[in-house]
Amino acid sequence: MSAEGQESSVAAVDAATTADVDRARGDGRTALLSVRDLRLRFGGVKAVDGLTFDAYPGEIISVIGPNGAGKTSAFNCITGFYRPTSGDILFDGESIIRKLPSSIVKLGLGRTFQNVRMFREMTVVDNVKTAMHARISQNVFDAILHTPRYRRVERQCVEDARGWLDFVGYSLDEDLLASQLPYGEQRRVEIARALASQPKMLLLDEPAAGLNHSEKQDLIALIRRIRDLGIGVVLIEHDMGLVMNISERVIVLNFGREIADGTPDEVRRNPQVIEAYLGADEGEES
């Protein structure tokens, strides 16, 4: 198993696996995110070619695939940064295919980026507060006159931001500039920031990239804590150990096409997947 050599957090999860698999099947609930036959073409290149999947609240899904399989392109379509060529995306029963990224975030679909993208000249706590933008009632006059409402809302924002920073395990000074943080901490703050936008579902684009072993263990625990808040998590990841460890369901892409969708064990045994992706080093990466 991929779990070999990993610490305590893993054992607790194995016990929960059966329940997780049940949840992964949806229990007959309606999907929170529903991608239907999504296609994205750049000129002659089919970046995403008929992707279809459902994601449910409180579920951890991984989207994997070799480099250039269209994972990030699909993410960018779902979050509104690219406009897909055809297909439909429903979030909470509403089509989000023609919406602005900011409107999609407001509906409750948060995301992080493949390369950490912090607001580098802002402090850590301001970075997190920025994500509360759409949920704050404060106008220009509140800000200029420092009305009681302004003071109260700003104080509450700082409190909430600190809550999220503690939740992700950030332990450095919150008045540091984002550009002063080490890489691993920037990753944490980026997730705190995405959580502060109050998502129902969070899309994490390669959250483990560039993290060391202990940071990865923290990340696994963090993703589970996010799931336990009732937030659906969809992650793109290259780290097979991490994927097989925490995912309740794995979707495998190759050449923009979905080639498998199932529990980690099912996917691991799928001959198409082995051929396209896992090859010889089947899940031994961790």
Add this chain to the structure above:
Amino acid sequence: MTTRAPETRSVRGLTYRIEPPAPTRVRPAPARGLREPRRFMSLVGGLLLLLALALPFINASPYIISIGTSAFIYIMLAMGLNIVVGYAGLLDLGYYAFFAVGAYTSGVLATNDMPLVFTIPFVIVACIGAGLIIGGPTLRLRSDYLAIVTLGFGEIIRLTANNLELTGGPSGISGIPTFAFFGWSFRDGLDLFGIHFNGKILLYYTAVLAGGAFAVLAVSRLGRGRLGRAWRAIKDDEDAAEAMGINTYLAKLAAYVMGAIFGGLAGILMAAHQTAISPTSFVFLNSALLLMAVVLGGMGSTPGVIIGALVISLAPELLRDFSSWRYLIFGVLLVLMMLFRPQGLWPSTAVLPFLRFRARGRSPREGFTDHGEPSENVDRSEELA
């Protein structure tokens, strides 16, 4: 392992879909007294304001006072431009257009028998209109295109003023009346504490000082609020800002319009102070100088922009003997700045070394040199492991 369906909850100005966890870590107490950066800077600002108010009592010669007046108009303008360039990071080469819109709107209305004070709302509306007209179609562009379009816009406004009959053509508008309240006007002067203040000079100085102080306070407070965070986020990374639920187009438009309003208000003061305006007051060189004030001082930094505005408004006086060399000196200064201190004289992230955020321990950011230099976002996992 609960999977409760998240619902929206509104409480005291904030909307929640998921309950934010309470902070668990004990945080060090914030700094007390004057070592707290914001408190200290407010105190310094207040002291400088008092000093500026006291200037007429120290030296009331018309020369000094008129330099002071133009300095505060520059500060007001630079604070407005700071919203656009410093906070939102939109390169605006035609900011003087809004100054012109303000000055002309107020000048035309005031010479047609409208009291000057009542022109203020019209100027605000005109500037919002101008901001929306120019910003609406162009803010979808990325910054270099935006710079070209705003440059063109600045020239269009000036040439329009040059050719319209309403604006007096090349000779402009003259005889703009002064501020008047209930039969008393600035021209009458004011007797206070037994001293007679000559209206034309000193009252304008106070009016412009009030305008400048308002601009400094309002713009720096705007920069710390919800919209200010959105602007700074857009400047740092527009896509990430969009992913935070910020409609970046609307936020940029708001920056443009807010900047335009401050430019227009400064225009009223300028028109009233000089009593005459003409298209030659609004040439591109002025926009460029103002942009230089913001960049030189430090984009997005209130103390920096004030310093920058003072430099460009006082330098012509200090360099009077080299007046033909002035722009060369400015140019060389700007090149040197960009080479050795691209973040400006007083970067927006700088904190004076003796100030503290916390009651105990080291300050996370100190001095003017430790940070602000963009370091590459390198993957340091290898060396950390």
